[in-house]
Amino acid sequence: MIKSYSDYQYYLERDRIARGMPDNVKRPRFGRDVVWRWQRTLRTLEYIHNCKKGPFWSFIRLALTIKFRMDSVKLGFTIPINTFDEGLYIPHYGTIVVHGTARIGKNCRLMEGTNIGDSAGRTPIIGDNCFICTGAKILGGVRIGNNVIVGANAVVIKSVDEDDVTVGGVPAKIISHKNSAAYINERLR
DSSP: OOHHHHHHHHHHHHHHTTTTOOOOOOOOOOTTOHHHHHHHHHHHHHHHHHOOOHHHOOOOOOHHHHHHHHHHHHHHHOTTSSSSSSBOOOOOOOOOHHHHTTTEEOOEEEEETEEEEOOTTOOOOSSSSOOOOTOOOEEEOOEEEEEEOOOOTEOOOSSSSSOEEETTTTTTEEEHHHHHHHHHHHHHH
């Protein structure tokens, strides 16, 4: 969670690296990097929400929240602030739903059509370096270990305590001992 300006800068840099952007590209390119631009707004809103108080910042927070929600609707994202740790990478826009109390670790790669939601008031906790493939659903109070791939259209309703595995199917179970290393930018490890 972002707790200072230096944390904010660090998160922005880790998200840029997760996208695989060259070192000379520091900001989203106009008209091309719409998801990255949205993500920078997410991080800015997290910073202002967590660190800045007072009437001036309340106004800024309100204006930024309106922009963030409008952009989220355009991209199909329902992702609240303070759910993802550093190194988030969303390569494509499309429907993505994340519950506000879910917690996702560092260096998560999240594909379109995914849902990380609650069941009976409990939400998932996902480890570091996870790759969540297209159409995956992670529901309830499950825990997912580190370096895990959640396969396309998998439905995870039971915890995946092992690290370095691939899960798939309905309901999801371990289908391979291949980890997510090939899908997470090596500069983040």
